[in-house]
Amino acid sequence: MGQPLNLGIVGCGAISAQYLQTIDRLPQVRLVAVADLDLDRAREAVRPYPGVDVLGVAELMADARVDAVLNLTVPAAHAEVALMAIAAGKDVYCEKPLAATGADARRVLEAAEAAGVRVGCAPDTVLGTGTQTARMAIDDGLIGRPVAATATMMTPGHERWHPHPDFYYVPGGGPLLDMGPYYVTSLVTLLGPVASVIGAASRTRAKRTIGSGPRRGEDIPVTVDTHVTGVLVHDSGALSTLVMSFDAVATKAANIEVHGEQGSLIVPDPNHFDGPVLLSRLGDQDWRTLPVSAGYAEAGRGVGLIDFVSEREPRAGGSLAFHVLDVMESLLASAHSGKALDVPSTCDRPRPVALRSAAAER
Template identity: 60%
Template sequence: MGEPLRIGVVGLGKISGAYLSTLGHLPGVQVTALADLDPARAAVAVQHAPGARACGVDELLTADDVDLVLNLTIPAAHAEVATTALRAGKHVYGEKPFALDLAQARAVLAAADGLRVGCAPDTVLGTGVQTARKAVADGLIGVPTAANATFTSPGHESWHPDPEFYYRPGGGPLFDMGPYYLTALVHLLGPVERVVAAAGRARTTRTIGSGARAGTEFAVEVDTHVSGVLVHTGGAITTLTTSFEVVASTQPRIEIHGTEGSLSVPDPNRFDGDVALRPRGADSWTVLAPSAGYVGAARGIGVLDLAVNHAAGRPHRASAEVAVHVLDVMETLLAAAHQRSGLQVSTSCERPAPVPLDAAADGESARLTDAPS
């Protein structure tokens, strides 16, 4: 790959630790700078990124030793930070959601001007979703006809010390966890062309349950339960539920059903997990051996995928195109719910290339044996 892609990280909240742990073990990338609106966070984070320095946000976005800005800020800042970095000539990889709305997303893309733009989730590049994708592509369930995808939780305020942003625009169960499920569904079944939906919220306030601010009440500004039906361009129909209103559930995360069988897909918020197949006529499920995907992947593998494919002149997989389509699907679901009607999704995307199990044979470092699991 030649010289490593030099990375500056903006936003050093809870998720940054997972990224720094992974990136420190990956070939082809090097963390050089760290910045946060709270300088103390940056000073602490450099201990987990040998060779990196702490600096101000504005300095990092224009630094000569930063090729790519890893944007781990809160959702409300995603578009602004990305646009500023792109205008400074930096590639950008950001946390989900890509932006708060489609208008912001298009402004980011307009600023790219040939630069690479990537976006989480990259969990779909692991052996879990990729093995399921290969099973579908190999015809193990026949023609895909339907899917169900379910994320349920009582909400994040019980464990997160500063949970307010989960309940503001850009948050809620759909925008927080929906990208994992919808991105997986795009990889498995292709883009979405139209939706119907319903949404609501049971409470107007929530209370922080842990940390120094335990007992603090805050306002709920978004829908906390969203259910929708998605029609994929290939004809399959997905039933999607995302909720911060469910105390407990035994529902599977994702199932894909076809003319010749059904497939159980592991949690799309993880990189691995069991993929189980039940063909027509079988009386039990069979767990499939991993057959595709980056082995041993963790948060940040999408950055490596971008770096490797940028060097090779190929499209990277955790792409802005997919992220913008997922954002559009989420925005359209909420609009359909509030309008009480079915709506067309205005964007589409190409399904990213599948990840072979031994991608190293194609010039990609897939077997990350030194990376944390």
């Protein structure tokens, strides 16, 4: 407590650059080492950050300087790397999802509890001013009792721009497990945990064609559902309608809308930290933009690590990430069974974030 968190990163792919930029401006966090199966990639990732050691994965886990491991590997490796860190007595913060399956995620949480270490998990975008300002509006009663929400994400698929998109189309990927964590985490932050779900899903193509990079034109197999939709029934009674697709071209629908008895909110893209929150109250003729009132301003990926320095239970914590994964797996199971299903887990609604500048955390 009060001392910088010495951090080691495992996985230096594309997302690591955004985390490195945030970590570099957080005095609460000190990056001491990185590891990747491709050591050249690891060296290139930290070239702008002198003094950071490049190690093998086992070396990083054994390094006594490292207090916590930031796990930025592909989803299929999340549980394996997290369990290695926990076995080494280190806290672990994972890129979403917590694991490729709920069973693996449970193993991670159980191992962490037995070892007395903490688990955190992205997305921490919900800690930004966008979702947090919307949450404050709900908590302050500006829309009355919440009754419903919609969450919509439509794209034609990441293979059009990603040079190595294979992991998006194997277990642990797909539009729901890839992008759903942003939307479901935001819905839980806004409306609380989910009690039950009913879903439907489809897979329109058996293969996808890579559209960029050295493998352009190569076909890759699709083994997961690429369009998933359904209804989440929150403990509060509110109903959220979710649509996640890698099969559509575009949409003009708001990323998230929340509707109450006295008003409605348009919530910014939960894949971003900020953006305007719009309110229309009963009797209004138009929407108005709410002033920014809560959350980390000027935040970037990794801002959730701030809680690791001072909080026993981080806001972007393991129990929330597990519940979000449980909701998504339950939705897929419902889609395949054709039946409404209870969500086995629950979690506390994450604590709100008072308005503060992430830049001021330097």
